[in-house]
Amino acid sequence: MATITIQPDLQQPATALSAAVTIAGLAPSVHNTQPWRWRIRPGALELWADRSRQLTASDPDGRLLTLSCAAALHHAQVALAAQGFGTTVVPYPDPSHPDHLAHLSVDGPVPVTAAIMRLYHAIGLRSTDRRPVAPLPIDENALLGIILAVQAQGCYLQPLRPDQVIELASTVAYAQDTEAADPAWRVEMTRWAGGTRPDGSGVPDANIPARQPRTTVPERDFGRTGTLPVDDGHDRHAVYAILYGEMDEPVDWLGAGRALSAAWLTATDHGVSVMPLSAPIEVPATRQTLRAQLAGLGYPYLVLRLGMTAERRGPAPTPRLHSSQTAVTEDE
Numbered sequence: 001m002a003t004i005t006i007q008p009d010l011q012q013p014a015t016a017l018s019a020a021v022t023i024a025g026l027a028p029s030v031h032n033t034q035p036w037r038w039r040i041r042p043g044a045l046e047l048w049a050d051r052s053r054q055l056t057a058s059d060p061d062g063r064l065l066t067l068s069c070a071a072a073l074h075h076a077q078v079a080l081a082a083q084g085f086g087t088t089v090v091p092y093p094d095p096s097h098p099d100h101l102a103h104l105s106v107d108g109p110v111p112v113t114a115a116i117m118r119l120y121h122a123i124g125l126r127s128t129d130r131r132p133v134a135p136l137p138i139d140e141n142a143l144l145g146i147i148l149a150v151q152a153q154g155c156y157l158q159p160l161r162p163d164q165v166i167e168l169a170s171t172v173a174y175a176q177d178t179e180a181a182d183p184a185w186r187v188e189m190t191r192w193a194g195g196t197r198p199d200g201s202g203v204p205d206a207n208i209p210a211r212q213p214r215t216t217v218p219e220r221d222f223g224r225t226g227t228l229p230v231d232d233g234h235d236r237h238a239v240y241a242i243l244y245g246e247m248d249e250p251v252d253w254l255g256a257g258r259a260l261s262a263a264w265l266t267a268t269d270h271g272v273s274v275m276p277l278s279a280p281i282e283v284p285a286t287r288q289t290l291r292a293q294l295a296g297l298g299y300p301y302l303v304l305r306l307g308m309t310a311e312r313r314g315p316a317p318t319p320r321l322h323s324s325q326t327a328v329t330e331d332e
């Protein structure tokens with residue numbers, strides 16, 4: 001494997017750490033809530049959950065909040081590795097502070113490989129594309145690479161057979177109908193979706209389809225239509241897959257979020273689009289249905305739609321909070 005020799009200044013990683021936090025802000029998060037809070041310490045980053053950004057109606061346990069924060073953590077690790085900094089992560093370092101999700105310390109140096117630079121480059125290219133996937137079968141090598149990237153983080157990705165996709169379609173529809181009937185869910189969705197989002201969080205109209213695409217598996221019901229133009233394409237070339245793991249505790253959700261980031265960056269590098277579907281995870285009954293689809297292999301964390309993107313311009317990037325709103329520097 002090709003390597004680039006970079007001599008990181010291991011005495012002065014402060015600049016690299018604050019740059020990593022800025023790059024981590026590009027990570028995906030449920031409804032673009034960006035529910036993370038960073039404390040930049042000498043040689044280390046503390047990752048905290050920002051409960052004010054938790055979806056209390058649809059994610060009361062904080063499962064998707066934790067996945068989102070962990071995706072940002074993995075982005076930070078990739079950014080540091082691309083600068084030659086190895087990292088060690090301790091999950092939940094202080095049991096008396098369960099919102100302190102992880103402690104990342106810089107060690108190293110590590111060789112900067114071409115592979116890590118590809119992932120790093122993918123951070124700036126990755127996005128959620130809710131348009132129908134291109135009418136092309138997914139590249140087998142790309143799918144294998146994505147599955148292996150997930151496994152390297154201690155999780156699994158199970159692609160679904162066509163008959164399981166039909167079952168998934170009704171599972172997703174049931175989950176979304178259940179949520180839409182809940183007034184608290186509707187209030188929450190109004191807070192996080194629609195409009196132009198000048199505050200830098202949430203999903204703007206520009207990223208919500210102007211009409212429901214013609215798909216077997218329904219896309220996320222944002223409670224409104226947006227302005228994203230969609231063509232008549234179908235999802236028949238998409239691969240639907242369940243991201244899962246052996247246990248279903250907060251520490252496992254941290255692993256799932258890192259696996260999600262690794263999968264998504266690998267997919268982006270291969271020209272494969274990723275669209276998460278979390279509604280069937282949010283509703284306990286449909287989470288159980290997904291678990292049954294896994295035939296007891298493990299606990300589902302998220303459903304992913306994978307598809308080829310073809311050559312086309314993506315939707316406008318979803319806005320982000322400024323890093324000063326999500327990070328503080330502490331000297332001791």
Ligand SMILES: Cc1cc2nc3c(=O)[nH]c(=O)nc-3n(C[C@H](O)[C@H](O)[C@H](O)COP(=O)(O)O)c2cc1C
Nearest residue numbers: 028029030031032067127128220276277278279318
């Ligand atoms: C845990 C998690 C769950 C998500 N669930 C959905 C979903 O159900 N439907 C959807 O369209 N996007 C979903 N997303 C994508 C986010 O809406 C998206 O990451 C966010 O709006 C930021 O946009 P970007 O990915 O284009 O940067 C999810 C993302 C994460 C991390």
